[in-house]
Amino acid sequence: MSYVIEMLGIRKEFPGIVANDDISLRVEEGEIHAILGENGAGKSTLMSILFGLYKPDKGIIKVRGKEVSIKSPNDAYDLGIGMVHQHFQLVHNFTVAENIILGKEGSFVYDIRKASKKIKEISERYGLSIEPDMVIEDISVGMQQRVEILKMLYRDADILIFDEPTAVLTPQEIDELMQIMRNLAAEGKSIILITHKLDEIKQVASRCTIIRRGKLIGEVDVAEATPEEMAAAMVGRPVSFKVDKKPSPPGEPVLEVRNLSVMNSKRVLGLKDFSLTVRKGEIIGIAGVDGNGQSELVEAITGLRKAESGSIIFKGRDITGLSIAERNEMGLGHIPEDRQKRGLILSAPLTTNMVIKEYGKTPFSSHGILNESEIDSYSDAIVGKFDVRSGEGIESLAGKLSGGNQQKAIIGREITADPDLLIAVQPTRGLDVGAIEFIHSQLVAERDNGKAVLLVSFELDEIFNLSDKIAVISGGKLIDIVETSETDEHAVGLMMAGIRRSEV
């Protein structure tokens, strides 16, 4: 079979980092070809080169057997290459049809009806179910993505690049997308799927090119490889999906939440009469659908939000009225849900971020004067121990790091501060297998060190893998607390919908 895309010996260097080092990719006509790699492995760089956004330092690109030079996305479109970006490029107050013909209006007076007709035809042919007259801001994220797909098809692209397409979708939307990709391939389109999610590759892809740290690891036949093998190739060592966790007897209570009620941002009670105890040496997982009072609980414990009634006892002391700084000082660690908004100052270097809570203490400062060498060596130690990768070491701006490395930096900061209670909210959201495994092992290590860990996650797998006990929250109320060993996902799922065990 002939290759529709060949990228041979591609090299691309950025200051301080080789993003692509002699990478080759061959895509056959009509196949779904996955590119698998961790965050920052160089997948997006490779695709940006194919799409004309970057110029490779070395290497050649062949499209349908002919060597080409792609200088801009327009060149790519002319060659029939289209790309769905992670962040959609749509005008929100335009209709679907207007967005699709944008830049391809043709003459000064354009015929929107003719365009709409063509859009409808394409939509039906591939099962996209798109209405051309809908306005973008009125349709769901999944549908917006299908508009992006339609945009490529409208421009007669037959090589389609999907950059992490499922990151923004719900499980149902992911299933729909997978079906659409199969339809497209069946119609002869060639698809390149960039992802770090193994189950997606298993579902739709026929072959998979694996990249690690900018280098080509190999190409595998998806049907013949197990997820474990692919994960190991991606990360560079065997990966376990199960967290290795020994039983550990819980000690004395560290955190006691008593009858806590908290207002949410809409000035109504988001958390109602909530009570919970977290002991030394245990991980308590809060299971629940997003928006059921988890943020209110965490923000009340950490001091970011005022408690309406009830009390919070930390290490035997009532901290309900204490400031955030006083709570931090007492040994409360917090891995926040939104790492870019709360967790880091993106425009500041890692050094600033690593001591953001501790800068006022010795040895980082004395009498109000900062001690830069202490700050640098402390930051260096965290970056080294938690394997935070960045272009310019501790001087790198936090915003220049990949998501996984940002999260590792936050976790490194919080764990190094040696807290008695660590609150981790969605600690692995959007991260790849390698990073998830690392973070999970760190949380378990904290527990084994006799620390108390409160884990909030919307992913049941994560809750079940890590927690000793699961507290289920729904509608701002505690539904039940159960031992992880004595329950299953089905039972917890029912409780998440607000149904108590006794009622089942």
Place this chain on the structure above:
Amino acid sequence: MKKKIALLEERKASPLLVSLSAVVLGIAAGCVFILLIGKNPFSGFEKILFGALSNTRRIGNTIGMSTQLILIGLSVAFAFKTGLFNIGASGQMLIGGITGSILAFYIPMSVPRPLYLLIIIIASMLTGAFWGFISGFLKAKFNVHEVVSTIMLNWIAYWIVYDFIPRFIIDPTISVKSKPIETMHTLRAEWLSKLTGSFSINYGIFIAIIMCIVIWFILEKTTLGFSLKAVGSNKFCAEYAGIKVERSIMISMAIAGALSSLAGLTYYCGYSTIMEMGKMPGEGYDGIAVALLGNCSPCGVFFAALFFGILKMGKGSLAATGIPTEIADTIIATIIYFTATNVILAKFWNSRFHTSFEKKMSYLSAAMAKHGDSTPPGKLTEAAQKAYIKEGRMILKAKKEAE
């Protein structure tokens, strides 16, 4: 800490280069304007330099003019660094000026001069800090944007001055001005005036230099600066880390207010000795330009203020050549435009650096290929790199000629 750029590293445009490009482009635009009205741009700029720097008196005047620009630029830059936009420098200047002017008349001449100077400096800093604090307080407690509140406070200050001049310090002969302050009660220094022959230059320049150092120290070396910058860059993260966000905003605005207020003191009780009723000082807005051109760093602000001081002082001499003095203001405005669009300038330089870097790398690899040297280029000594690059250039040149 500045790192030395290694030979095999791509250069990035520094803020200094961007600011200097803006200045060059602004001056070039000025040349075009002068040419368009049929005059000689060189004689125009010669006149500006002549007017600003040709003798010690003029230099003294230029320094006097720059003094308040430094302090206001510093005020705006400090606020910028801590995430606030202080466009209330004009009002804060008036507050500093009226504080100093009133004290100048009511403190008896018998108070020793060093003590007197200390009192007026501290008093005007305090009133200016209070003026800035009001905006900080409104922002912290009621989320009133500081741009709105500082503009409003400019007018409140304006009317306070309008009321206080006739009430306390009116000059009976010209009833729209304050009585001139006795020289002993201004910031002027006899030895400075003697040295330069200028009465505009005053102790303010030393205050300005000290403040540049103090502000640099606060921002870069202290926990206070650390927390203020953290709040300015991401207040959500600062709050999470336990930094008191509201307090930081109030402190930032108070410090910015104190700096502008000092500018007012040096302006009304040094550079000049009177205050006029119904006059809003335009320097408050010049401070924004100074801060932008100076990349908001105290050192940058110092030099940007001197530069603008030269333009402002020198423009008076333009008239002799028949070139309208507005040309100098046009140059300032053009420079501000170019500084405000610094992204474009940075992009231009970065792309230039990138091309030259790529060329250098291709020379290097050509030469290394010829010698069969396969050490990673980063491992070579700098001298070896240089030699290879030089040789590579010749190889590729020869190749091109052969083709």
